[in-house]
Amino acid sequence: MKVLILGVNGFIGSHLSHRILTDTDWEVYGMDLGDNKLTGVIGNSRFNFIEGDISINKEWIEYHIKKCDVVLPLVAIATPKTYIEDPLGVFELDFEENLNIVRQCVKYNKRIIFPSTSEVYGMCADQAFEEDTSHLILGPIRKQRWIYSCSKQLLDRVIWAYGERHGLDFTLIRPFNWIGPRLDSLETAKEGSSRVVTQFIASLVFTQPIVLVDGGRQSRSFTYIDDGIDAVMKIIRNENSIATGQIFNLGNPANNCSIEELAHKLLDMFKSHPAHRLDDAYSEIIIQDADSFYGESYQDIYTRVPSIKKAKEILGWEPRVGLDDALKKTLEAFLEEVSRGNG
Ligand code: UDP
Numbered sequence: 001m002k003v004l005i006l007g008v009n010g011f012i013g014s015h016l017s018h019r020i021l022t023d024t025d026w027e028v029y030g031m032d033l034g035d036n037k038l039t040g041v042i043g044n045s046r047f048n049f050i051e052g053d054i055s056i057n058k059e060w061i062e063y064h065i066k067k068c069d070v071v072l073p074l075v076a077i078a079t080p081k082t083y084i085e086d087p088l089g090v091f092e093l094d095f096e097e098n099l100n101i102v103r104q105c106v107k108y109n110k111r112i113i114f115p116s117t118s119e120v121y122g123m124c125a126d127q128a129f130e131e132d133t134s135h136l137i138l139g140p141i142r143k144q145r146w147i148y149s150c151s152k153q154l155l156d157r158v159i160w161a162y163g164e165r166h167g168l169d170f171t172l173i174r175p176f177n178w179i180g181p182r183l184d185s186l187e188t189a190k191e192g193s194s195r196v197v198t199q200f201i202a203s204l205v206f207t208q209p210i211v212l213v214d215g216g217r218q219s220r221s222f223t224y225i226d227d228g229i230d231a232v233m234k235i236i237r238n239e240n241s242i243a244t245g246q247i248f249n250l251g252n253p254a255n256n257c258s259i260e261e262l263a264h265k266l267l268d269m270f271k272s273h274p275a276h277r278l279d280d281a282y283s284e285i286i287i288q289d290a291d292s293f294y295g296e297s298y299q300d301i302y303t304r305v306p307s308i309k310k311a312k313e314i315l316g317w318e319p320r321v322g323l324d325d326a327l328k329k330t331l332e333a334f335l336e337e338v339s340r341g342n343g
Contacts, residue, residue, distance in 0.1 A: 018040065106166050113236065132247065204270040212260055227250075260285075267283065273331070
């Protein structure tokens, strides 16, 4: 099988490439702006990498969509701070550029596995979000935080319609706060614009305050990357077309945890880490209101728990890595990176 991964140097793309090359005889064709996360993958004869930009290198992309069996367009901005700071950039990249890819998959009759997001459920009040029945609830237009959710939702609907009307072979996946090594760079976190786990780890490493937005009572279901990749592998294999035309939540409801609890867990893990046990000082945990942290066009999501019934029944998938383990592995990987001087 030939797998095309756009955004191959990203968090999911790099882990997925590694897994494919380790566990299968498939070939990977990948494009990204850089290759810093692809150590151990670059150099493999079944890994074909090109440095490029999906908004520029369109001929390469079209040629490889024709050539490959399955396409994973993983290029997207997925950090809430950017939804506020650059809403049009999010729309142009996450929606417009990806729409072109979707249309080419229709044109060349190729299977597409598209990363939707847990963010599409927005402020849905269900205790556990269901792929096929939960309502997708977003805030007012002036709250630009929702431009990402809305862009992804519209693509979900477009892909679904291409499936119904033109026979597009697709699967939509909805990752719920996946975490693990290579999540984001600590450098971006230094500027305060990363996802929460990287942000907190960066605060610990640079002994800056850990900020609980609005007190940190909001919660997320953190999911370890290896578990997520297990599901994606089953979806790529797609035995008996089980995943075709389906949407799957890929998250770990057992790892649901408040942001406040997350901060304390990471602080405790950091304090007891051999390299930091004897530090002079540690980050303090402070509270800041959302308007001053993100800006007025932010609106938070208070609960986000997936129902994974469908993934269990159809894919025979279940996440296995508990929260403490997932956080330890993530923290450990970042600290190793810092000690190698790449932090
Ligand atoms: N958050 C926080 N402090 C930070 C960064 C984020 O309290 O330094 C909160 C944020 O308000 C949200 C949650 O952590 O409720 C998760 O944020 P993240 O950026 O990881 O993305 P999301 O899950 O909202 O897409």
